[in-house]
Amino acid sequence: MRVLATVATGFVGRRLVPALVRDAGRYGPPPGVRVVVGDPLDPGSFEDALAVDAAYSPVHSMSPHDDFAARDRRAARNFADAASAAGMAWTVYLGGLGEERHHLSAHLQSRREVERVLATGTYALTTLRVAIVVGPRSAGFEMIVQLASRLPVTVTPRWVRTHHQPTAVADLLAYLAGAFGVPETAGETHAVDGPEVVTYPETIRRTGRHSGNEPVVGTDDRLPHLVPVDPTPFDEAVRRAPTDRSVEAAA
Template identity: 50%
Template sequence: MRVLVTGATGFVGRRLVPALLDADHDVVALVRDASRYSGPDEAEVVEGDLLDAETLTPAMESVDAAYYLVHSMRSGGDFEARDRLAARNFVNAASAAGVERVVYLGGLGEERDRLSPHLRSRREVEHLLASGPYELTTLRAAIIVGAGSASFDMVRQLAKRLPVMVTPQWVETECQPIAISDVVAYLVGVLDHPETAGETYEIGGPDVLTYREMLQQVGTHLGHAPRIVPVPVLSPRLSSYWIDLVTDVDMDVARPLIEGLKNPVVVTDDRIRDIISVDDIPFDVAVERALVEERDETAISIEPATEVP
């Protein structure tokens, strides 16, 4: 199957591309700058930008299925408007090209819970993608644990830098994190199961934890468990300023993430487990793997270059 991956250089996309190749798919990686793409040589690289509709036609040529893994939160400002435009451009291009299947990785959260702007935007993108003539498969996930995940990175930095934390009540909100390798297994797996076309599934790991418990477990891996003191008057806005002070997570990323922590994100429908088998990695193990990968990447980045005579 010829498969297009949007967001191929992102946290999920750069892991999905090699997994799809291993599953014997022909992969087209959509990137903004091909000269900066460092993925597998076997992938066909096409330059394009979801915010520029005219650039998408070459990427969609002869594509059977496409993955939508793009969101604009890291770009700051009005990310909701950019997400909306990108989704509409994708729908139009995929529809015109006759793409048969689309797979979208969205966010968990019940709409009746007054979703945060970040989660609301993810759900709006889902609705826009569903307007196309192709068959859409949606996977909804909470925090994805792995090196390079913005939400996990925020948790890791807080657990590392603050032995004592004064936090808002969101630390008692429940979440069902999932390891990145399990997310990729689900994303690849749905293509092999035609019955998943047109369906929406919730995916999560085996553990349901509060954010307090996650912070404490990550802190233990880092050599200390932070002491957490919830304060009811600390608003999400103040929390984002606080995180900006004590971590290097960008404010434009931290604020929408923090606002989303008030929403419980727990799997209520696990039908997909009967269809696709994954390793079901516990949070503790996923954290250990993520921290090892981060250390390895850091070691590679600071290794001195070898001079060539």
């Protein structure tokens, strides 16, 4: 199967490509990988990369600018139209976790909109939603690390009282890589949850404990039954994170 991994230089993409070719020890494009530079905001610049069977499409940004939602919407539309025209069979989209009945942040609302736009394509769409990914350079986890190191003098925001299920980056990659091998995931939305339900204060304390500065169960459990992954406990994921960071620095 020929697979396109968009945003291959991003937090997930730069780890996903080696996982897909089963050569995680290499850096840069492994054998059999073709690099294409394009921008879904610029029709005509990326279509050459769509001559594939399937694609991972994290079409969204963390831009602080007010127009990020419009840009994400346009990029998703351009991708959906071009991928459909190219006859692509399957796309996996990685979005953010959050209950619709709750007030979603502007970025999470944009993620949902991107899901809806991508779903208009003629390909099968698998949507995975994840909350905090525990790994180096993960925006959510780096925020937790900062709070853990500064908690004695930090006023924490209201969202720290909520529950969540952090996911180790290795587990997320395993689910992403395995999804294309399980047809039952096509056309579905799945939550990618870690094995533990914790509050943000507990997450902060336990993260700090690993650096010497210690200052309601999810209902969507279908994906682990479809894609066999042995979930990494939160403490183990945090323990590995400094090692993963060192490996990245050496690269």
